[in-house]
Amino acid sequence: MILKEMNEVSRNISTKVERRICAESMGRCMNPECKVELFKDSGDIMEKAHIIPYCDTKDNSYENLIILCPNCHTNFDKNSAFSAGEVEKWKQIRKAEFERFFSKEYDTFEDLKNEVAPLLSHNQEIFENYYSENQRDLWSIFEGVILSNNKMIRSILKHNTKLIQNHSQESYSNLAIVQKFMLHIDEFEATRLSKEKIRHVLFPSEINSLFGIEPLVKDFMPSVESIESLIAVLQNKGEFELIVLGVDNPYIQVIKDSTSEKIYLNDTPRLRQMYYDYNCFRKVNVRFESLNYALKYIKSRGLNFNFLNINNLKEVKVNGIKIVFVYEYCLSKIKLLQLSPEEKCAVLNLHNWNGESCISSDAYEIAKEMKVTLLTMDKFYGYINSINQKR
Incomplete structure (x- = not known):
């Protein structure tokens, strides 16, 4: 089937199926001997191919569709380089690869963060460059990257929930944030709303805070004693530089791998996770917000x-x-x-x-x-x- 024909029949492919096969591909050609990246800066080279010809079956189901690069699509459809049975197996091979690569259980949250943060940053970059800048044509193309990234993120998180801080009260729980984010991923893959902003609202901004992508200004956590405990841990790790209080956005400055970074003390999900990782939750004796207010007055x-x-x-x-x-x-x-x-x-x-x-x-x-x-x-x-x- 030539590309023109493919484009014509693809209009009959449901949005749900399109998004599912796109997520399945992880942004690469499904041919295990190829795996070429399908998304480039100038657009995508992704093509939707029917395993059994559409003209024979009128079948636009997920099971009968696969994402290929133009070369592999041509070799399959026109050159008969692969049989339908071989191409059908590629879906199972990619599924097995996915499970192998993205079901790993990590030892620490820091290890988990190192895997998840680059994918989240990539998604944020796409959203800001294409959706926020009103480049909707490119946004429609690069949504496929977000679908692929989301599929990887979801599997990683699913297998590592034990590393996420949890609390019986949802408003105090980072695990609740992660669970909400995974629901967002499911909804994002399943639907394509005409009013995209409605869908974006469902993205919990706390997830970027949790994984150190972007700080989120929330209420201060109350315990001064917890901050003192965190400072002691960071000192033992050789990562503590200084603390700045008496300002609107107080922070601890840390250094890691020769890079300085500010940990804002009102960036609640991230700070809460650090308390959990380093066992720094302490009973409140002095409330931090009151202390910082007094120090602000001294400075004023x-x-x-x-x-x-x-x-x-x-x-x-x-x-x-x-x-x-x-x-x-x-x-x-x-x-x-x-x-x-x-x-x-x-x-x-x-x-x-x-x-x-x-x-x-x-x-x-x-x-x-x-x-x-x-x-x-x-x-x-x-x-x-x-x-x-x-x-």
Whole structure:
């Protein structure tokens, strides 16, 4: 069957079948002795071939269709270089190859990420270059690449769900994000909506965060102690460079393979996965959002702060004065004694649930004997301004 005839009958091939055979091909000719790439920068060379001639069967089913390059298509249809039985076996060979290559179970999430991230990046590049730039003709062509990439990603993820952080509550679960993404892949292959934006909305942007493709600004995870634990792990691995707090998008800067990268502390899916991988989930004693807010205010007054110990983010020095941050429903005398703050330092209760009542009268009394300044958030602003005036 010549190409012109093929194009005419292909109009009768259902969209579902087209997308299925395209995904099956993984972007390469299905001839196991060829496997030439079918998608080029200028377009695709993909051709849909009937295993049993359409003129004999009128069969446009998935089982009777296969993706070939132009050379193999011509050799099959016109030159009779392959029998129908041989070509039919190519589908089984490709299926077996796919299972062998993309059902591997990895030991770590980092290994999994190294396989999945390039495929996700390729998909994002295609979407941004062709769909977002309104090059719909090229988008229609290169959707085939996304179909192939998605098929590989789905199989890899399916066989490695044990490496993904999970939680019984869906909003706290990276596995829930992955499961949603796999549903999106199934829907993407099965349908081709006329309003493509509707389908794109189904893509969970959290998946790009999880695999380090693009940060996603979400709510801060609450535990300062978890961040401290992560810093300790990164230090042991020789990957920690610095932490930047007191800004809208605080981050940890890491170095790996001579490359520096920022891990934003509001890039929730990625940070959550790192906590899971490195066993860094810790009980919340001090809430990170409250701490970062206080540090932002210090900076807004033109003051700098320094951590006394990078493994303890709850103590800083500002203009020579040590400030200790706590988060207590009501700071009591017993808690203050447990802290054992040094003389002339300030202890700030970030909780601030009820103004002055956030600190007990007994705590205020013992603080005078300890020569320690106790601060609610209401008093904190004036205290920082007074430090600023003493510079």
